[in-house]
Amino acid sequence: MSQNDAMQGAEALIYPVILSGGAGTRLWPLSRPDTPKQFLTLLGTRTMMQETVARTADRAGFAAPLVVSGERHVALVARQIREAGSEAAAIFLEPEGRNTAGAIALAAYWLAERDAEALMLVMPSDHAIADVESFHRAIAAARPAAEAGRLVTFGIRPTHAETGYGYIEVGGALPDMRDVHHVVAFVEKPPLEKARALIGTGRHCWNGGIFLFSARAYVAELERLAPDVADACRAATRAAQDDGDYIRPDAAAFAACPSISIDYAIMEKTDRAAVVPVDMGWSDVGSWQALWALKERDGQDSICEGAAIDMDGHGNLVIVDGGPPVGTMGMRDCVIVSTASGVLVMPRERSGDIRALAEAMLKRLGES
Structure with missing residues (x-):
């Protein structure tokens, strides 16, 4: 058309x-x-x-x-x-x-x-x-x-208690629109216990x-x-x-x-405001943890890309893209990224904290 x-x-x-x-x-x-x-x-x-x-x-x-x-x-x-x-x-x-x-x-x-x-x-x-x-x-x-004339947002049906996303409380359906709902409230990014409580109500979606x-x-x-x-x-x-x-x-x-x-x-x-809840395999790919969860992993639950070897490890994300080759031994649940302009090594569970490190490094390098 x-x-x-x-x-x-x-x-x-x-x-x-x-x-x-x-x-x-x-x-x-x-x-x-x-x-x-x-x-x-x-x-x-x-x-x-x-x-x-x-x-x-x-x-x-x-x-x-x-x-x-x-x-x-x-x-x-x-x-x-x-x-x-x-x-x-x-x-x-x-x-x-x-x-x-x-x-x-x-x-x-x-x-x-x-x-x-x-x-x-x-x-x-x-x-x-x-x-x-x-x-x-x-x-x-x-x-x-x-x-x-409605402003419709798409609420992502949550798969787990996530602290990195805002939430939308879903109300009743609009007249003659069973899949479109009133928005009761928007909820700021919550701490873990509150995120679990929101998920438990069955009335909350992620704000995508x-x-x-x-x-x-x-x-x-x-x-x-x-x-x-x-x-x-x-x-x-x-x-x-x-x-x-x-x-x-x-x-x-x-x-x-x-x-x-x-x-x-x-x-x-x-x-x-209105909301349509949807399950569509959504991710904002907003952290190394999120990327690890989206990619296909090997028998060690790890991911290796580029000139990388992860020996006797588990749960690692190792990426070499233009940087020096990386070899790991006995590492668990880590992120190692090697590029021509920087190298990152951190526990995967600290993925949510990387913004401060990245901003400090970019400032030091004069790239911000």
């Missing part, structure tokens, strides 16, 4: 909006400021950016993606989308990172002026989804609510940061609930430079945008 055919039909066209502003410091030293994790081949044969693009490519009712990134990664974004056999409808280059509320607003204002009925499927560029068909069933379930709503609805709620974000992004979009390949929002106007997430700015305040 062509874009024109879709726009003439009964259903609104869905524009994937891919957010690619993350630094990926939690996977240092493989992920670095110049090549954060969305541009790396961590699972399978395609990069995470390319996997994200592929989830909606060549599907009826979906437009070419809109990508929001930074000037630093402009060449990577364009090349990887092209290598994935796709083409972006627009690539927005943020003058500086201002978090997700502003990044989404740039796409929303641009889109609202071109297709008043357009829906936006907002996706981070660096998440893994194993069951793409379940994802699309969830999108189909969410569509009527989004077309009716994936959304479906119309450009019109997002702009309306942004202007009502976060007018400072709306004013800055509207002005930045109207004064943007568009050279046909990239859209560069006005830097001075965008600098006035508060750095705030969509959750804090909109979703926790709006009375239009």
Whole structure:
């Protein structure tokens, strides 16, 4: 189906909006400021950016993606989308990172002026989804609510008590929409005991940061609930430079945008929030522990990639990518990563603490 055919039909066209502003410091030293994790081949044969693009490519009712990134990664974004056999409808280059509320607003204002009925499927560029068909069933379930002006988020059915994710408390179903539910509350990343208690209720999902709503609805709620974000992004979009390949929002106007997430700015305040719970093999691949859990392991429950030998070990993740060869003996539950620009050695259970180490190292190396 062509874009024109879709726009003439009964259903609104869905524009994937891919957010690619993350630094990926939690996977240092493989992920670095110049090549954060969305541009790396961590699972399978395609990069995470390319996997994200592929989830909606060549599907009826979906437009070419809109990508929001930074000037630093402009060449990577364009090349990887092209290598994935796709083409972006627009690539927005943020003058500086201002978090997700502003990044989404740039796409929303641009889109609202071109297709008043357009829906936006907002996706981070660096998440893994194993069951793409379940994802699309969830999108189909969410569509009527989004077309009716709801801001729909996708709640990931939890598999364990996780302290690294926020949670969504799921309420009753919307009228005539049994798979779409009211949002009772958003819960901040909890300590372990609270996470276990939330899981025990059976009413909580992980907050995966994936959304479906119309450009019109997002702009309306942004202007009502976060007018400072709306004013800055509207002005930045109207004064943007568009050279046909990239859209560069006005830097001075965008600098006035508060750095705030969509959750804090909109979703926790709006009375239009809804949630579709879904089990789709989702992970934010946000730590070495998460990557270890996703990859196929050997008989020692370990993973070795590149010039690495893990002898008499168990539960290790050993990756050599451009760095010196690594040999381990009798190691258990460790992460060892060797690259040309850095080496990491740590217990796997400390994966959640790596951000501080990565930021300190990048600062020392002058790469932050």
